[in-house]
Amino acid sequence: MPYASLRSIHIHPLKSVRGHAPREAAVEPWGLAGDRRWVLIDASGKVVTQRQYPRLALTSAETPDGEGLRMSAPGRAPLTVPVPRPAGTTTVNIFGDKVEAVLADDAAHTWWSAHLDADVRLLHLDSPATRRPIDPEYAKPGETVSFADGYPLLLTTLSSLDALNSLIAQGDHADEGPLPMDRFRPNVVVDGTAPWAEDEWSRISIGSVTFRITKKSGRCVVTTTNQSTSERGKEPLRTLARHRRFGDQLCFGTNLVPETTGTVRIGDAITILG
Numbered sequence: 001m002p003y004a005s006l007r008s009i010h011i012h013p014l015k016s017v018r019g020h021a022p023r024e025a026a027v028e029p030w031g032l033a034g035d036r037r038w039v040l041i042d043a044s045g046k047v048v049t050q051r052q053y054p055r056l057a058l059t060s061a062e063t064p065d066g067e068g069l070r071m072s073a074p075g076r077a078p079l080t081v082p083v084p085r086p087a088g089t090t091t092v093n094i095f096g097d098k099v100e101a102v103l104a105d106d107a108a109h110t111w112w113s114a115h116l117d118a119d120v121r122l123l124h125l126d127s128p129a130t131r132r133p134i135d136p137e138y139a140k141p142g143e144t145v146s147f148a149d150g151y152p153l154l155l156t157t158l159s160s161l162d163a164l165n166s167l168i169a170q171g172d173h174a175d176e177g178p179l180p181m182d183r184f185r186p187n188v189v190v191d192g193t194a195p196w197a198e199d200e201w202s203r204i205s206i207g208s209v210t211f212r213i214t215k216k217s218g219r220c221v222v223t224t225t226n227q228s229t230s231e232r233g234k235e236p237l238r239t240l241a242r243h244r245r246f247g248d249q250l251c252f253g254t255n256l257v258p259e260t261t262g263t264v265r266i267g268d269a270i271t272i273l274g
Helices: 054-058 106-116 158-169 237-243
Strands: 005-009 024-028 038-042 060-062 069-073 076-081 090-094 097-103 120-124 153-157 188-191 203-206 209-218 249-258 262-265 270-272
Touching: 005 262, 038 090, 069 106, 076 106, 090 120, 106 120, 153 158, 158 188, 158 237, 158 249, 209 262, 237 249
Parallel strands: 153 188
Antiparallel strands: 005 188, 024 262, 038 120, 060 069, 069 076, 090 097, 097 120, 153 249, 203 209, 203 270, 209 249
16 A cells, blocks of 8 residues: 555534644544534434534534633624533433433523524533443444544545545536535545555554544435535435445445544554554
8 A cells, every 4th residue: 555644633522513623633532532522402302413404514613722612603703611510411312322411501502592593402421431332233342432423533535535526527416526525524534545445444553543443434414515605415425325335325434443542643654454
């Protein structure tokens, strides 16, 4: 394999909104430090994402002091809320998993409910080491995950995106391409591999941190949402359905579970261990 390296890192403090791209990030057992530790739920307790509200793509969330959450959206004054004290928890239904989390203060609920014109609440995952086990079919005992879709990290490669965009250009919605990587909301993006090489990996290291590959990442309607405008199209799902269908899933990228902790940095070498 040509020399492969880590091209970019992406952390999304609040699930389904914009995040930031640091030059380095700490790897914890449940994912990158600060990634998807906050979530929105509706009145029934179900997680709220771009699946229901595409305009979440236009909102941003950052953790300026490493603790609280600063939220901003077009037409609204930004709001910063502190990490809530774990005085009590509320159950979040995230794709069938029941997870205990802590409610943020009322100002956050008011801000988000007004922005989405819906009754929603903001919660924080106070104890990622214990709250949400990974699917036992792909996990070892004690492995957990944050509010990510299912696994601690999502890896994508630039070569596979190039290959996908070439396929889109040959399809019946070529005008929608080429798609940028932000459609797939990865944590780590790798350069210097062959297209789809990640399909064959079972273990890798990024710098000094090692990871186990669990499964390919099945994609949903969020990938059809333009992250700059919130408008939806047909791609990449139309092309993935034709070329990247595995069972009942349309796949792009692969899911990782950390085997060790440490820090990953842009430019780190990617080593295939299995």
